[in-house]
Amino acid sequence: MRGSTARSRRGIARAAVATLTAALVVAGTAGCDEKGSTGAGGSKSTPKPAPTPAWNTRPASIASLGDSITRGFNACSPLSDCPEASWATGTKVDSLAGRLLPSPAAHSWNYAKTGARMSDLPGQLTKALPHRPELVTVLMGANDACRADVADMTSPAQYRAEFEVAMKELRRTLPKTQVYVASVPDLKRLWAEGRADPLGKQVWKLARICPSMLKESDAVDTASEARRGQVEQRVAAYNAVLKDVCAKDRLCRYDGAVNDFRFTEAELSQWDWFHPSKEGQRALAAMAYRKVTERSPAA
Incomplete structure (x- = not known):
């Protein structure tokens, strides 16, 4: 009886950990969507540099x-x-x-x-x-x-x-x-x-x-x-x-x-x-x- 109860508690604990982990992953993903994408390690990605101005081959002055x-x-x-x-x-x-x-x-x-x-x-x-x-x-x-x-x-x-x-x-x-x-x-x-x-x-x-x-x-x-x-x-x-x-x-x-x-x-x-x-x-x-x-x- 006691062994059965212990196994039941361990099962409940594992299920709770899995649920909590899934919730954290979802929350983290939602945070990235709201505040900008992140790279490995949670750091924000570098914004793209401004495009180089095109050289005008026919300047007017x-x-x-x-x-x-x-x-x-x-x-x-x-x-x-x-x-x-x-x-x-x-x-x-x-x-x-x-x-x-x-x-x-x-x-x-x-x-x-x-x-x-x-x-x-x-x-x-x-x-x-x-x-x-x-x-x-x-x-x-x-x-x-x-x-x-x-x-x-x-x-x-x-x-x-x-x-x-x-x-x-x-x-x-x-x-x-x-x-x-x-x-x-x-x-x-x-x-x-x-x-x-x-x-x-x-x-x-x-x-x-x-x-x-x-x-x-x-x-x-x-x-x-x-x-x-x-x-x-x-x-x-x-x-x-x-x-x-x-x-x-x-x-x-x-x-x-x-x-x-x-x-x-x-x-x-x-x-x-x-x-x-x-x-x-x-x-x-x-x-x-x-x-x-x-x-x-x-x-």
Whole structure:
């Protein structure tokens, strides 16, 4: 009799545990339905990230920032800016603005300045922001390396800080504006190409164009080669900065093709054999157009 009673109690206990367990499971499931799904261990699932904004391959307006290259210096006449020949906004060449915009003169602005360095980029951007451009182009860094001496070159850390300041201000004011960042040209390549022209070398000397790279242009001694190597390395460091900072922005495209481009005599100004000629400006425009209109650019 007692054994039968004990077995009965154990059966009742097991049934109670099973019922309680089932109730807890149902309650837990109901709680998930009301408060959001949970993963293993009861933690809430991570919300899906916001979708990456689609890159617009046909922006309706452009603001261009940079230095003498973007101002078209020496492209039309000696020692003069010629923004009409600028790769970015020019009307005398097949510029980026001319390729993209139905009315380039009304919807593109060139705030580049001859001699500008990366420290000038935030100020140029401040002038461009009121236009609310859909695309901003940046080509800046040659003057940071082209100093009187290699010791005067902008450090990569300072170059990065100044570029980041400009990008943060752009994103604070215009979060949906796209950015095309051109790499700094290969200054050593420009030296190698231009030094073959005696007149060009005289212009380099008299106008003191990029002395850190171009002074004593015929010298090939160890010290001169080391100096040019330092400039080349600094340009590479600048381009690494541009690529890295741009990669962190979903609406920024960095273009290493500018540094890779092999400028020839026809693409260099006949007045200084260093700045792009109209042909060189057209080449820069073509590179920019390819990058801006790519659906899915290569990394």
